[in-house]
Amino acid sequence: MQKIGVFVCWCGSNIAATVDVKAVAEAARKVPGVVFSADYQYMCSEAGQGLIKDAIKEHGLTGVVVCSCSPRMHEATFRKAVQAVGLNPYMLEVANIREQCSWVHKDMATATEKAIALMQAAVAKVTLNTPLTAGMTPVTKRALVIGGGIAGMQTALDIADAGYEVDIVEAKPTIGGKMAQLDKTFPTLDCSSCIVTPKMVEVGQHEKIHIYSYSEVTQIKGFVGNFNVTIKRKARYVDEAKCTGCGACTEKCPSRKAPNEFNMGLNNRTAVYIPFAQAVPKVATIDPEYCIKLTKGKCGACAKICEAGAINYEAKDEYIEVEYGAIVAATGFEMIDVSPYDEYAYTQSPDVVTSLEYERLMNAAGPTGGHLLRPSDGKEPKTIVFVQCVGSRESCSGGEMRGKPYCSKVCCMYTAKHAMLTKDHYPDTDIYVFYIDVRTPGKNFDEFYRRAVEQYGVHYIKGAVGKVTPEGGKLKVQASDLILNEQLHIDADMVVLAGAIEPNKSARPLATMLTASMDTNDFFTEAHPKLRPVESPTAGVFLSGMCQGPKDIPETVAQAGAAASKVIGLLAKDHLVGNPCVAHSDEWMCNGCSQCETVCPYGAITYEEKEFRMPDRTTKVRRVAQVNPAVCQGCGACTVTCPSGAMDLNGFSNAEIMAEVDALCR
Amino acid sequence: MQMNDKEWKPKIIAFCCNWCSYSGADLAGTNRLSYPAEVKIIRVPCSCRVNPMFILRAFQQGADGVILCGCHPGDCHYSTGNYHTRRRMTLLFSMLNYLGVESARTRVEWVSAAEGARFVSVMDGFVADITRLGPNRRLEDLRCKTN
């Protein structure tokens, strides 16, 4: 039998002026199970807490109800107080008779009546409460960053600088991401590689950072503080430890027809390659699709020339398993395939390029050595048309949507950048930019765009390009000017398409492994869109960079640092104290249907084959749900979904809530 | 109706999620905005914790109206809880209609932690509607009544 104590707070006059606190305390004594009640001016004060503590000791109370302000104010205070004298902190309930009673009602009789009802409900609940203990789990002090673009690099550096070990898993042979491919960067027009390659070197040389390049994550088990990750190290056929990055092999390789990804396929590379001069790690990789030795069995030129003896045609994919306390997704973005946009003739003319290809065409380390030359005939273009929002900001009202509903955010700015950089080098070039709106809300962004218009004389036209037709070495551009309401015909030499940004294709399978949630566009979703922007709803998983949504480099770096600080906060703990108000399943009632698993937003539920001794003494193996208390956040979604009534929630159990309902309806 | 209409006050249970609606109700208090005292709040972690059984139980025990409040769609603290709520409650509404209980006796409303005034207007509206509907007798289980 429970012995409940009820403590009614006056809150000065905040409660006492509207609620007859003495009457509430008196009414409490009549409730079955209540053995003590008192009222006091300020229950939260030292003296008030002392009153509670003394009563617990004196009357051997097993449960406490405090009728006071909102539990959001002082529940933690009172829990601590009762715990100090040995009562389980979860054997306490707060009846909110201030915010939800004295402050919203004026008539004393009505307010007192309601306060008594709220007190009775709290007593009914606490009578059914059971002591709860928060679990403790140790934290593995190592972080995994998936993706080695600017986002992943910055996050890794910040975590490593705080003294924790970090591994970066990068799918490509080198870290650096898209930023390594860019020419100059808005809004300052500083050279991208000049700022990103020193970062890459810093990452490569940091004693706390280990890079797994040309690798993928294939399996993730475990939970916050204790992830177990399988990393696939793809065979690169070059021993990373031996390769000195001299590049002799790349000069000898006779297979020279592999499209060069780093230059967006604008030129070719050899089968054995180092993506670019500043690659980190600076190690060669053999492309098995183009290697003559690996496809036809002959050649072996690279093995012969390599003085370090690093080439190994027998190499196999390797799988390693590593433990981590935290995981950061930094998988970045890709540009959409613009070829379905037939009207822009991307597949019909090499002179129609994407913005990313244009970056490479302007880049001194690019396929043209930084001279802006048309891919078709190597001539300098005189007239260039830029088309913004290709595949961005589409509405689905007109049937099937080809592109994306969102704004890709960076295109307005990089198009202004492209226009200005082009004019800097080739002042006579005629440049037209077609836009829906120009969106430049960033520090120094609008000034940047206006410079393109006012100083550089770039023709900005609000309107749409209807059709691009390759004809006689030119690109005939048909467009409309929405402001002047005119049709335009431009004979262009090049057309540049600012394609929409989309998350990396590997993000969705990765999210499934992480049990992290994604939006309909496959961007990772944050735990709270305003208040927890760098955390995934899945505990221990954090978000950095474009994988969470379109953003430019400054925003990416800011978010990367924020994600790192969250990781550091987690790794700094030796143990994680859980929230004991978590779900649990009754194994005898569970039928293993998996309904709960599908609604749990955190992936807290797994299944286990368990042996049960049946009443007839036989044993039976059944599949039953198991909630991981370290992962469960206690939302209760599973409890209602469970068709067998096997799932219940600690602290908000079916019986407890029903008891409150009953008490309030009385 | 046995009772005098003037005396009769409905019994109303409001399930409020801890993160949004319960805080919205607290805010109404902090701002001293008044709503009928018939509304009694039960705190739940998320609107998706509310089993339709709780609502049926309330009707059985003599509640005249049950309102369920959660975070606005997209703002759920647990990201998707309120979507489950919305679906489940739609089902419950059709079931209530089938049982002959006016489905207007239950309602789902989204109230954020910043919407103290909205909490009050939602409650005012709900209490007015339930008062108009009168006492709920259909599901009341008289055996549940002790007196």
Ligand SMILES: Cc1cc2nc3c(=O)[nH]c(=O)nc-3n(C[C@H](O)[C@H](O)[C@H](O)COP(=O)(O)OP(=O)(O)OC[C@H]3O[C@@H](n4cnc5c(N)ncnc54)[C@H](O)[C@@H]3O)c2cc1C
């Ligand atoms: C044409 C163009 C011009 C731009 N110009 C500018 C500019 O001037 N100024 C500016 O501020 N911003 C600019 N941006 C935006 C800028 O490129 C991005 O903000 C930035 O690159 C985002 O960095 P990130 O690390 O998030 O993504 P990314 O650079 O895409 O890096 C992601 C990395 O993760 C790796 N990866 C992906 N999936 C996996 C996986 N499953 N496993 C392992 N590794 C994986 C990728 O290989 C890549 O290395 C421009 C963008 C474009 C398209």
Ligand code: SF4
């Ligand atoms: S209570 Fe919520 S978080 Fe916990 S297991 Fe159930 S659905 Fe998952």
Ligand code: SF4
């Ligand atoms: S929903 Fe219920 S019965 Fe189904 S697996 Fe989960 S706990 Fe078991």
